[in-house]
Amino acid sequence: MADKEKRSGKFGSILLFIMIPLIFLIIVASIILWAAGVDVMKPIQETAAKTPVLKELVPETKEMKSAAEKQKEDRTASLEKTIKEQKSEINILNKDLDTSKSEIDNLNQKIRSLKQEAEQQQKTKTDETKKDAADSAGKDKMINIYKSMDSGKAASIIVKLKEKEALDILNGLSKKQLAEILTKMTPEQAAKYTEKLSADGNKE
Template sequence: MKVEKTKDDLVEEKSPGFFQKLFAWVIIPLLFVIAILLVIAQFTDTNIFEKASEVLPKDEEKSADTKEVEKKIVELNAEVQEKEAQIEKLQRELDEALADNENQKAIQEQLKRRIEELEAGQEEARKDLKEIVNTYEKMSAKDVAPIIVEMNDEQALEILANMKPETLSAVLAKMDPKEAARYTEMLSKRKSSGT
């Protein structure tokens, strides 16, 4: 009686698995070589564990290196914190400078507006003065002279200084000679000072 093998039986007999090959071709020979080396070391009176400890770094060396590395890490962390503090300080200074700059801009804008208001007011005052001077120039010199004498010196000088030369001479001619001399002197001082 013949037993026929099926396909499933053939597949199981085909080849060993990956781990079986690894174990048979690598691990067993490696263990065999190690065993031979240990036997040789025993006969030559060589302590393999001492030789291994000489080759490998000692714990003392490791701890010294570790301490040095830890010390360096602490130093670097301190340096990082110092730099962060400097950055924060510079950021605060920058923020303060920007705020101060904004305040300066606001003050500058206020001053510009104030100057414009003053210039507008000055222009308005010039127009008013010009109208007053035109009014006095239309009047007779005989009527203007007593009015000028009654004004305070600053107002009188403003009006006299802005009159046409012909009108000014006619008004001064109608004043008391002492008053005319006083106003003439004040007008000459005013012109020499440039106001």
């Protein structure tokens, strides 16, 4: 027990012997530096501010506040810049979308126009087919009338018709009926129709 007390007394004496001069030196050095215009507290405060436990104990300096505010301002400026860039991108995308919509509308309009044109052509074709069928039926009816008619009477009527109508009727007759009608015409008329019928290649 006495040994322990001796050791602890020696240790206390050594510690006191070392600590007091060390503290004295630190105080003297701080005073000299302060007198020379060096801010001794600043590095101590900065170091303490970075240490988690001491951070709460050390008051913030103006420089630290200023640095923190600058950091906040820089972050705010960076966020505002990012927001501005994103808004710009959104505007560009919206413009592209509007352009795409306009192009789609134009294409749909063209499709509708082409569809209407195709329907109109189909209708015209159908109407022409019906007209051709009606013309053909009317032509057949006329030919049948001339087939049952007296050859002399048929000849006198045919020479008064338009050339195309006359040729259509003559083409529809049998060779015998055609020959009988041609004999009832004047030689000039018969020659004219015979030449036309031969040119058409519809009768031998």
